[in-house]
Amino acid sequence: ETGVTQTPRHLVMGMTNKKSLKCEQHLGHNAMYWYKQSAKKPLELMFVYNFKEQTENNSVPSRFSPECPNSSHLFLHLHTLQPEDSALYLCASSQVVGQETQYFGPGTRLLVL
Amino acid sequence: AQSVTQLDSHVSVSEGTPVLLRCNYSSSYSPSLFWYVQHPNKGLQLLLKYTSAATLVKGINGFEAEFKKSETSFHLTKPSAHMSDAAEYFCVVNDRGSTLGRLYFGRGTQLTVWP
Numbered sequence: 001e002t003g004v005t006q007t008p009r010h011l012v013m014g015m016t017n018k019k020s021l022k023c024e025q026h027l028g029h030n031a032m033y034w035y036k037q038s039a040k041k042p043l044e045l046m047f048v049y050n051f052k053e054q055t056e057n058n059s060v061p062s063r064f065s066p067e068c069p070n071s072s073h074l075f076l077h078l079h080t081l082q083p084e085d086s087a088l089y090l091c092a093s094s095q096v097v098g099q100e101t102q103y104f105g106p107g108t109r110l111l112v113l
Numbered sequence: 114a115q116s117v118t119q120l121d122s123h124v125s126v127s128e129g130t131p132v133l134l135r136c137n138y139s140s141s142y143s144p145s146l147f148w149y150v151q152h153p154n155k156g157l158q159l160l161l162k163y164t165s166a167a168t169l170v171k172g173i174n175g176f177e178a179e180f181k182k183s184e185t186s187f188h189l190t191k192p193s194a195h196m197s198d199a200a201e202y203f204c205v206v207n208d209r210g211s212t213l214g215r216l217y218f219g220r221g222t223q224l225t226v227w228p
Contacts, residue, residue, distance in 0.1 A: 004156070043203070043218040056215075090156055101147070102216060104156040 003027045004105035006091050012111045013081065021076040021108045023091030031097040032074040034066060037088040037107070049074060050097040081112045115140045115208045119219035127227045132176075132191040134222045136204030139185060146187045147205040147216075148178055157203065163187065174198070199226045 004025045013019050025032065034046040048056035049068040063085075065077040074091055088107045094100040120135040138144060145164045149157040161172025168180040174197075178189045187204060204219040 006156075040220075042220050043216075045215060048215075092157075101159060101162055103159070104149075106154075106156040109154075 003103050004091060004093055006089075006105040006108050008108060009106065010109045010111075012113065013078070014113050015081060015083075017081075018077070018079040020078065021089055021091075021110075023074040023076075023105055025072055025074075025091075025093040025103070025105075027093055027103060029093040029095050029103075030071050031094045031100070032068060032071070033092040033094075033102065034074065034076055035090040035092065037090055039087075043090070046076075048097060055097060078110075081110075083112050086110055086112045115144070115206055115215075115217045117204050117206050117217050117219040119202075119204050119222050121222050122220065123223045123225065125225040125227065126194045128196055129193050132189070132194045132198065132224065134189040134202050134204075134224065136187045136189065136219060137185055138187060138204070138206045140206055140208055142208055145207040146178075146180060147207070148172065148176070148187075148189050149203045149205060150200045151203065151221075152200045160189070160202075194224075194226045196226050196228065199224055 007022045030051050032049045036044045036046055045058050046060045047066045052068045063080050067075040088109050090107045091105040092102040094102045116139045118137045147162045148160040150160050151157050160176050161170045163170045163180045171177045176191045178187050180187050201221045201223050203221050206217045
Protein backbone atom coordinates (compact mmCIF):
# COMPACT_ATOMS: atom_id res chain seq x y z
CA GLU A 1 0.00 0.00 0.00
CA THR A 2 2.83 2.43 0.66
CA GLY A 3 3.72 2.23 -3.05
CA VAL A 4 0.92 4.70 -3.81
CA THR A 5 0.28 7.56 -1.40
CA GLN A 6 -2.56 10.04 -1.35
CA THR A 7 -3.02 13.32 0.49
CA PRO A 8 -5.03 14.50 2.22
CA ARG A 9 -6.70 11.39 3.64
CA HIS A 10 -9.78 13.37 4.62
CA LEU A 11 -11.16 16.62 3.20
CA VAL A 12 -14.24 18.68 4.01
CA MET A 13 -15.06 21.52 1.65
CA GLY A 14 -17.86 23.88 0.84
CA MET A 15 -19.41 24.09 -2.59
CA THR A 16 -17.58 27.32 -3.37
CA ASN A 17 -14.13 26.12 -2.30
CA LYS A 18 -11.22 25.08 -4.48
CA LYS A 19 -9.07 22.21 -3.31
CA SER A 20 -6.68 19.66 -4.78
CA LEU A 21 -6.08 15.97 -4.17
CA LYS A 22 -2.58 14.63 -4.61
CA CYS A 23 -1.37 11.17 -5.54
CA GLU A 24 2.21 9.95 -5.73
CA GLN A 25 3.43 6.53 -6.78
CA HIS A 26 6.85 5.16 -5.89
CA LEU A 27 6.66 2.08 -8.11
CA GLY A 28 8.20 3.38 -11.31
CA HIS A 29 4.90 3.01 -13.14
CA ASN A 30 3.86 4.95 -16.22
CA ALA A 31 0.09 4.85 -15.96
CA MET A 32 -2.04 6.51 -13.30
CA TYR A 33 -5.78 6.54 -12.66
CA TRP A 34 -8.43 8.38 -10.66
CA TYR A 35 -11.46 6.45 -9.41
CA LYS A 36 -14.54 7.52 -7.47
CA GLN A 37 -16.01 5.15 -4.88
CA SER A 38 -19.51 6.05 -3.71
CA ALA A 39 -21.63 4.11 -1.29
CA LYS A 40 -23.63 1.29 -2.87
CA LYS A 41 -22.08 1.82 -6.32
CA PRO A 42 -19.24 0.08 -8.17
CA LEU A 43 -15.96 1.89 -8.50
CA GLU A 44 -16.14 4.45 -11.27
CA LEU A 45 -13.13 5.16 -13.43
CA MET A 46 -12.70 8.91 -13.88
CA PHE A 47 -9.41 9.55 -15.68
CA VAL A 48 -6.51 7.61 -17.13
CA TYR A 49 -3.01 8.95 -17.78
CA ASN A 50 -0.30 7.11 -19.68
CA PHE A 51 3.19 8.61 -19.76
CA LYS A 52 1.72 11.92 -18.51
CA GLU A 53 -0.84 12.09 -21.31
CA GLN A 54 -4.55 11.78 -20.60
CA THR A 55 -5.91 8.79 -22.47
CA GLU A 56 -9.39 8.64 -21.03
CA ASN A 57 -11.93 11.00 -19.51
CA ASN A 58 -14.93 8.95 -18.53
CA SER A 59 -17.49 11.74 -19.00
CA VAL A 60 -16.41 13.44 -15.80
CA PRO A 61 -17.90 16.90 -15.06
CA SER A 62 -15.55 19.81 -15.63
CA ARG A 63 -15.60 20.73 -11.94
CA PHE A 64 -13.04 17.90 -11.67
CA SER A 65 -9.77 18.81 -13.36
CA PRO A 66 -6.88 16.34 -13.41
CA GLU A 67 -3.22 17.20 -13.79
CA CYS A 68 -0.28 14.87 -14.35
CA PRO A 69 3.02 16.78 -14.31
CA ASN A 70 5.10 13.59 -14.48
CA SER A 71 4.62 9.84 -14.33
CA SER A 72 4.93 9.79 -10.54
CA HIS A 73 2.43 12.49 -9.62
CA LEU A 74 -1.25 12.95 -10.28
CA PHE A 75 -3.52 15.69 -9.02
CA LEU A 76 -7.26 16.18 -9.01
CA HIS A 77 -8.29 19.82 -8.77
CA LEU A 78 -11.75 20.40 -7.37
CA HIS A 79 -13.94 23.49 -7.68
CA THR A 80 -17.60 24.29 -7.16
CA LEU A 81 -18.40 20.72 -6.18
CA GLN A 82 -21.83 19.40 -5.29
CA PRO A 83 -22.84 17.37 -2.22
CA GLU A 84 -23.28 14.31 -4.45
CA ASP A 85 -19.55 14.48 -5.19
CA SER A 86 -18.88 13.33 -1.63
CA ALA A 87 -17.09 9.99 -1.96
CA LEU A 88 -13.80 8.18 -1.54
CA TYR A 89 -11.42 9.15 -4.34
CA LEU A 90 -8.88 6.48 -5.13
CA CYS A 91 -5.70 6.82 -7.12
CA ALA A 92 -4.06 3.82 -8.78
CA SER A 93 -1.03 3.12 -10.92
CA SER A 94 0.17 0.37 -13.23
CA GLN A 95 3.29 -0.30 -15.26
CA VAL A 96 1.54 0.73 -18.45
CA VAL A 97 -2.05 1.21 -19.52
CA GLY A 98 -3.56 -2.06 -20.61
CA GLN A 99 -3.70 -5.40 -18.93
CA GLU A 100 -1.40 -4.76 -16.04
CA THR A 101 -2.36 -5.07 -12.40
CA GLN A 102 -3.29 -1.76 -10.82
CA TYR A 103 -2.01 -0.76 -7.39
CA PHE A 104 -4.23 1.50 -5.30
CA GLY A 105 -3.58 4.23 -2.79
CA PRO A 106 -5.53 4.54 0.47
CA GLY A 107 -7.89 7.15 -0.93
CA THR A 108 -9.10 10.60 0.05
CA ARG A 109 -12.44 10.71 1.84
CA LEU A 110 -14.17 13.85 0.54
CA LEU A 111 -17.21 15.49 2.10
CA VAL A 112 -18.84 18.39 0.28
CA LEU A 113 -21.13 20.53 2.42
CA ALA B 114 -19.41 -6.07 -23.25
CA GLN B 115 -17.70 -6.70 -19.95
CA SER B 116 -19.39 -6.97 -16.60
CA VAL B 117 -18.92 -8.51 -13.20
CA THR B 118 -21.63 -9.81 -10.89
CA GLN B 119 -20.91 -10.51 -7.27
CA LEU B 120 -23.78 -12.70 -6.22
CA ASP B 121 -23.80 -11.78 -2.53
CA SER B 122 -23.62 -8.27 -1.13
CA HIS B 123 -23.00 -9.64 2.39
CA VAL B 124 -21.51 -12.90 3.63
CA SER B 125 -21.21 -13.83 7.31
CA VAL B 126 -19.14 -16.73 8.60
CA SER B 127 -17.81 -17.90 11.93
CA GLU B 128 -14.09 -17.79 12.59
CA GLY B 129 -12.46 -21.03 11.47
CA THR B 130 -15.15 -21.93 8.92
CA PRO B 131 -14.74 -21.81 5.13
CA VAL B 132 -15.30 -18.67 3.10
CA LEU B 133 -16.92 -18.59 -0.34
CA LEU B 134 -17.40 -15.30 -2.20
CA ARG B 135 -19.03 -15.75 -5.57
CA CYS B 136 -18.28 -13.90 -8.78
CA ASN B 137 -19.54 -14.31 -12.33
CA TYR B 138 -18.26 -12.33 -15.27
CA SER B 139 -19.00 -11.68 -18.88
CA SER B 140 -16.34 -10.73 -21.37
CA SER B 141 -16.00 -10.53 -25.12
CA TYR B 142 -12.45 -11.82 -24.98
CA SER B 143 -10.40 -14.04 -22.73
CA PRO B 144 -10.24 -11.95 -19.59
CA SER B 145 -7.82 -11.25 -16.81
CA LEU B 146 -9.58 -11.56 -13.46
CA PHE B 147 -8.68 -10.16 -10.07
CA TRP B 148 -9.86 -10.13 -6.50
CA TYR B 149 -9.13 -7.07 -4.41
CA VAL B 150 -9.79 -6.56 -0.70
CA GLN B 151 -10.58 -3.26 1.01
CA HIS B 152 -10.31 -2.94 4.76
CA PRO B 153 -12.10 -0.03 6.46
CA ASN B 154 -10.60 3.34 5.58
CA LYS B 155 -7.99 1.73 3.37
CA GLY B 156 -7.37 1.46 -0.34
CA LEU B 157 -7.78 -1.67 -2.42
CA GLN B 158 -5.19 -4.41 -2.01
CA LEU B 159 -4.64 -7.08 -4.64
CA LEU B 160 -5.42 -10.57 -3.30
CA LEU B 161 -4.81 -12.58 -6.45
CA LYS B 162 -5.09 -12.51 -10.23
CA TYR B 163 -5.75 -14.88 -13.10
CA THR B 164 -4.07 -14.19 -16.43
CA SER B 165 -4.54 -17.43 -18.42
CA ALA B 166 -1.99 -19.60 -16.66
CA ALA B 167 -3.19 -22.15 -14.07
CA THR B 168 -6.94 -22.01 -13.49
CA LEU B 169 -6.51 -22.36 -9.72
CA VAL B 170 -4.88 -19.21 -8.46
CA LYS B 171 -3.39 -18.84 -5.01
CA GLY B 172 -3.23 -15.44 -3.38
CA ILE B 173 -2.18 -13.82 -0.16
CA ASN B 174 -3.54 -14.63 3.29
CA GLY B 175 -4.62 -18.15 2.31
CA PHE B 176 -7.15 -17.11 -0.32
CA GLU B 177 -7.51 -18.83 -3.67
CA ALA B 178 -9.81 -18.62 -6.66
CA GLU B 179 -10.65 -20.95 -9.50
CA PHE B 180 -11.30 -19.75 -13.04
CA LYS B 181 -14.09 -21.79 -14.63
CA LYS B 182 -14.61 -20.74 -18.21
CA SER B 183 -17.61 -23.01 -18.76
CA GLU B 184 -19.39 -21.39 -15.82
CA THR B 185 -17.92 -17.91 -16.36
CA SER B 186 -17.09 -17.87 -12.68
CA PHE B 187 -14.16 -16.84 -10.53
CA HIS B 188 -15.20 -17.61 -6.97
CA LEU B 189 -12.93 -16.72 -4.05
CA THR B 190 -12.41 -19.24 -1.26
CA LYS B 191 -10.50 -19.71 1.96
CA PRO B 192 -10.56 -22.89 4.03
CA SER B 193 -10.66 -21.19 7.42
CA ALA B 194 -11.78 -17.63 8.10
CA HIS B 195 -9.86 -15.35 10.43
CA MET B 196 -11.18 -12.27 12.18
CA SER B 197 -8.75 -10.14 10.17
CA ASP B 198 -10.46 -11.27 6.95
CA ALA B 199 -13.46 -9.06 7.71
CA ALA B 200 -13.46 -6.53 4.86
CA GLU B 201 -15.06 -5.76 1.52
CA TYR B 202 -14.00 -7.87 -1.45
CA PHE B 203 -14.18 -6.84 -5.09
CA CYS B 204 -14.13 -9.09 -8.12
CA VAL B 205 -12.63 -7.32 -11.14
CA VAL B 206 -12.30 -8.14 -14.83
CA ASN B 207 -9.92 -6.62 -17.37
CA ASP B 208 -10.86 -7.30 -20.95
CA ARG B 209 -7.78 -8.49 -22.84
CA GLY B 210 -9.13 -6.73 -25.90
CA SER B 211 -8.91 -3.39 -24.11
CA THR B 212 -5.94 -1.10 -24.59
CA LEU B 213 -7.28 1.50 -22.19
CA GLY B 214 -6.51 -0.27 -18.94
CA ARG B 215 -10.16 -0.31 -17.99
CA LEU B 216 -11.07 -2.51 -15.07
CA TYR B 217 -14.67 -3.50 -14.47
CA PHE B 218 -15.51 -3.80 -10.79
CA GLY B 219 -18.23 -5.75 -9.10
CA ARG B 220 -20.32 -4.03 -6.46
CA GLY B 221 -18.42 -5.72 -3.67
CA THR B 222 -19.15 -8.35 -1.03
CA GLN B 223 -18.91 -7.38 2.61
CA LEU B 224 -17.46 -10.25 4.63
CA THR B 225 -18.26 -10.40 8.34
CA VAL B 226 -16.41 -12.89 10.54
CA TRP B 227 -17.99 -13.80 13.87
CA PRO B 228 -15.85 -15.00 16.79
